[in-house]
Structure formats: structure tokens, C-alpha cells
Amino acid sequence: MAGAAFGILSRMFSEAVLDHFRNPRNAGELSGATATVEVSNPVCGDILKLSARIVDGRIAEARFLCRGCTTAIACASLLTEELRGRTPAQAREITAELLSQALGGLPPATFHGAQLASDVVNALLQKLPSANR
Numbered sequence: 806m807a808g809a810a811f812g813i814l815s816r817m818f819s820e821a822v823l824d825h826f827r828n829p830r831n832a833g834e835l836s837g838a839t840a841t842v843e844v845s846n847p848v849c850g851d852i853l854k855l856s857a858r859i860v861d862g863r864i865a866e867a868r869f870l871c872r873g874c875t876t877a878i879a880c881a882s883l884l885t886e887e888l889r890g891r892t893p894a895q896a897r898e899i900t901a902e903l904l905s906q907a908l909g910g911l912p913p914a915t916f917h918g919a920q921l922a923s924d925v926v927n928a929l930l931q932k933l934p935s936a937n938r
Contacts (some may be wrong), residue, residue: 809858812857814860817912817915818875818876818879818909818911818915819908819909819910820909821879821883821907821908821909821928822875822876822879822908822909822911823875823879824879825878825880825882825883826875826878826879826882827914828832828882829869829871829878829879829882830882830883830885830886831866831867831868831869831871831882831885831886831899832868832870832871832881832882833868833870834868834870835856835858835866835867836855836893837858837885838856838857838868839856839857839858839933840856840857840859840929840932840933841854841856841857841932842854842855842925842928842929842931843855843925843928843934844921844924844925844928845921846873846877846917846920846921848917849873849874849917850872850873850875851871851872851874851877851898851917851918851920851921852871852872852873852930853869853871853873853877853881853921853925853929854869854870854871854889854925855867855868855869855881855884855885855925855926855938856868856869856894857888857929857933858897858938859879859893859933861914862892863890863891863892864889864890864891864892864894864896865889865890866889867884867888867889868885869881869884869885869925871881872930873918873921874915874918875915875918876911876915876916876917876918876919877917877918877921877922879908879918880904880918880919880921880922881921881922881925883904883907883908883922884899884904884922884926887899887900887903887904887907890927893930893933894925896929896930897930899907899921899922899923901916901920901923902919904919904923905919905937
């Protein structure tokens with residue numbers, strides 16, 4: 806039965822989405838985080854928690870916890886990779902559209918996963934003192 810489920814997923818999503826979903830990068834808690842935020846999508850129930858550590862004005866590390874659909878998990882995984890090494894100002898450039906494109910284009914019905922990741926970046930930036938200047 807699991808094979809059938811992944812067969813359906815492989816027809817719906819790009820290999821990049823499936824790779825981040827099956828092998829999420831930077832999942833888990835981040836001890837010593839500079840900031841931690843959580844956002845949710847009340848329509849679908851997805852919840853994304855993001856933690857980041859700032860070192861010398863750049864995001865040195867980011868980790869996530871996600872309870873959500875395939876796309877939400879894939880976007881959160883990609884987001885942590887995109888954040889690493891960026892300044893808070895550069896992190897503002899990460900949009901739902903950028904994440905969707907980087908994952909090969911998300912189906913409209915699952916684009917909300919990219920929007921959730923974009924929302925969590927905005928929430929994170931609100932908590933970072935250097936990002937609010």
C-alpha cells in the first residue's frame with residue numbers, strides 16, 4: 806500500500822518536492838536559537854515552527870518542525886537551506902513563488918505549503934532585532 810501512495814505522489818509532485826519530503830533537511834529543534842516562531846494555516850491545519858541562529862549578522866543555522874502535507878514539509882526543508890548564510894535583509898527575498906519554482910513548480914492545490922514557509926520567514930524577521938531596522 807505504501808508503494809501505491811508514493812506512486813500517486815510521484816505523479817503529483819516533482820522529484821525535488823519528493824526528495825525534500827522523503828529526506829527533509831534540518832528537521833528538529835535548534836538549541837541556542839536566536840529566534841523561534843510558529844505559524845499555521847487554519848484552512849488546512851498545517852503548522853510550521855522555524856528556529857534560526859544568527860552569527861555575525863547572518864543566519865548560520867535554521868531548523869524546522871512541521872506537521873503538514875507533503876508540500877509543507879518539502880518547502881520547510883528547502884527554506885532552511887535557502888536561509889543559511891543570508892542576512893535577515895536577504896532572507897526577505899525568499900517568497901512563496903521562489904520556493905515553488907525551486908521545487909519545480911507546485912500544483913495550485915498545494916501552493917499553500919510554499920505560502921506557509923513564506924509566512925514563517927516573515928514571522929521570523931519580525932523577531933530578529935537586526936531585521937527590523
